[in-house]
Amino acid sequence: MSDSMSVPCEHVVDIRKLDRSFGPKRALQDITLQIPRGKVFGLIGGNGAGKTTLIKHILGAHYAESGSVRVFGFDPVTHPVEVLGRIGYMSEDRDIPYWMRVQEIMNYTRSFFPKWDASFAEELREMFDLDPKQRIRTLSRGQTARVCLLVALAHRPELLVLDEPSSGLDPIVRRDILAAIVQTVADEGRTVLFSSHLLDEVERLADRVAILHEGRVLLEGELDAIQESFRRITLRFEHAFPEAPSILGAIEYRGSGHEWTYVCRGDREQLIQAAKTVKAEVVHETPISLDEIFVCSVNRS
Amino acid sequence: MQLHIQAHDGVPIYLQVMQQIKYLVASGRLQPGEELPSIRTLAEQLLVNPNTIARAYRELEIAGVVEKRRTAGTYVAENGSPLARKERMKLLKERIDQLLVEAFQMGFELDEVLRIVQQSEMAISNQKKGGTEP
Numbered sequence: 493m494s495d496s497m498s499v500p501c502e503h504v505v506d507i508r509k510l511d512r513s514f515g516p517k518r519a520l521q522d523i524t525l526q527i528p529r530g531k532v533f534g535l536i537g538g539n540g541a542g543k544t545t546l547i548k549h550i551l552g553a554h555y556a557e558s559g560s561v562r563v564f565g566f567d568p569v570t571h572p573v574e575v576l577g578r579i580g581y582m583s584e585d586r587d588i589p590y591w592m593r594v595q596e597i598m599n600y601t602r603s604f605f606p607k608w609d610a611s612f613a614e615e616l617r618e619m620f621d622l623d624p625k626q627r628i629r630t631l632s633r634g635q636t637a638r639v640c641l642l643v644a645l646a647h648r649p650e651l652l653v654l655d656e657p658s659s660g661l662d663p664i665v666r667r668d669i670l671a672a673i674v675q676t677v678a679d680e681g682r683t684v685l686f687s688s689h690l691l692d693e694v695e696r697l698a699d700r701v702a703i704l705h706e707g708r709v710l711l712e713g714e715l716d717a718i719q720e721s722f723r724r725i726t727l728r729f730e731h732a733f734p735e736a737p738s739i740l741g742a743i744e745y746r747g748s749g750h751e752w753t754y755v756c757r758g759d760r761e762q763l764i765q766a767a768k769t770v771k772a773e774v775v776h777e778t779p780i781s782l783d784e785i786f787v788c789s790v791n792r793s
Numbered sequence: 794m795q796l797h798i799q800a801h802d803g804v805p806i807y808l809q810v811m812q813q814i815k816y817l818v819a820s821g822r823l824q825p826g827e828e829l830p831s832i833r834t835l836a837e838q839l840l841v842n843p844n845t846i847a848r849a850y851r852e853l854e855i856a857g858v859v860e861k862r863r864t865a866g867t868y869v870a871e872n873g874s875p876l877a878r879k880e881r882m883k884l885l886k887e888r889i890d891q892l893l894v895e896a897f898q899m900g901f902e903l904d905e906v907l908r909i910v911q912q913s914e915m916a917i918s919n920q921k922k923g924g925t926e927p
Contacts, residue, residue: 594880678833678843716805779803
C-alpha cells in the first residue's frame with residue numbers, strides 16, 4: 493500500500509473533504525484540514541460544533557463516510573496499531589477504569605505502548621502528587637485529570653490529542669495541562685491537537701487554529717496571521733446616523749450617532765478608503781481578541 | 794526577565810514578547826551582552842507556545858536587538874542596534890518632556906533646569922568616585 497510508505501510526512505494529520513452524518517444530523521461537512529508536524533493545533537467551537545466527532549475520526553473510532561482521514565500517512569480505521577501506538581489521548585469525559593488503582597492503570601496502559609517510558613511515568617506521578625495505591629474512584633476531579641494526562645504522556649507520543657482538557661478544572665491543574673502541551677511541543681518534532689472553548693488558552697498555545705461551527709470549518713489558519721488580519725476601527729462621521737452607514741470591507745459594526753465601530757478582515761485599506769469617501773475620520777483602531785473573532789465568524793455564518 | 798502576556802487583547806503573543814524585550818533593552822534593564830532565557834525556559838515560564846517565543850527571538854534578531862552566538866544562546870546585541878538607540882531616545886525624550894512640563898509648572902526657567910541637571914550629574918559622579926574608595 494503506497495500510503496503506508498509515506499514516512500516521515502510533513503502533515504501528521506491530513507483530512508480531506510470529510511463528511512459524516514448520524515441519522516439525519518450532519519455532524520461534519522466538507523472538513524479539510526492539515527496539522528503540520530511540530531505544531532500546536534487548536535480546535536475551537538461551541539458545544540455540539542463537531543470537535544469531539546472530528547477527534548474520533550482521527551483516532552479511528554469513526555470511519556469517514558466520504559472524504560479521507562490520514563494520520564502519520566495511515567488510515568486510522570484500517571491501521572489502528574500504526575496510528576494509536578503513536579498518539580497520546582485524553583478524552584473529554586476522562587473515562588478511565590475507575591476501579592483500578594493509580595499503579596494498576598499505569599501498568600495496564602503500559603502494556604499497550606511499547607514505547608512507554610517507565611521512569612518518565614514515575615517522574616510525572618511524583619510531580620502530580622499521585623498515590624500509587626489510591627483507587628481512581630476516590631480521586632478528586634483534578635487528580636483524575638492528572639492520571640489521564642500521565643497515561644497520555646508517558647509513552648512520549650508523537651501526537652498528543654487533548655479533547656477539552658481543562659474543562660471543569662481548577663487553575664493549578666489547568667497549568668499542569670498547559671505545561672504538558674508546552675513541553676511536548678518543545679521536544680523537537682512532536683505535535684499537539686487540542687480542543688477548547690477557553691480561547692485564552694488557545695491564544696497562548698496554538699500555532700494554527702480552526703473554528704468549527706455546526707460541523708463546518710468557518711476559519712482555519714496561522715493564529716498570528718488571523719489575529720493580524722482582523723482590525724476594529726472606530727469612525728467619526730460629520731453627521732449623526734440613526735443606523736450604521738454601510739462601509740465597504742466591514743464585516744460587523746456597532747455604535748450610534750457620529751461614532752460607529754467596524755470590524756474588518758484583511759480589508760483595512762479598503763475600509764479606510766471607503767471611510768474617506770464619506771468624510772469619516774478614523775478615531776481609534778485596535779486589534780481584536782480571538783474571542784471576538786470567534787463570535788464574528790459564527791455570527792456571519 | 795519579567796514579561797507579562799495578555800492573551801485577551803488581540804495582539805499576537807510573539808509581538809507582545811518582542812515589544813516587551815525591546816522595552817527592557819531600551820530602558821537598560823537588559824544590558825548588552827546579557828543572555829536571554831532559552832526558548833524552552835521562557836515558554837514554560839509564560840505558558841506559551843515555544844514556536845511563538847522562537848518567532849519573537851528570530852524577529853528580534855532580524856531587527857538587531859539580539860544576536861545568536863554559536864549554536865545555542867540568545868544575547869542582547871553588544872553594540873545596541875540603531876533601532877534600540879532610537880527606542881532609547883524615544884524613552885528619554887518622553888522623560889525629559891515630562892520633567893520640563895513639571896519644572897515650568899513650578900516656575901523654573903530652562904537655564905535653571907539645565908544648571909540643576911549639571912549639578913545632579915556632578916553629585917552622581919562624585920558619589921561614584923567616593924563609592925570606590927575603601
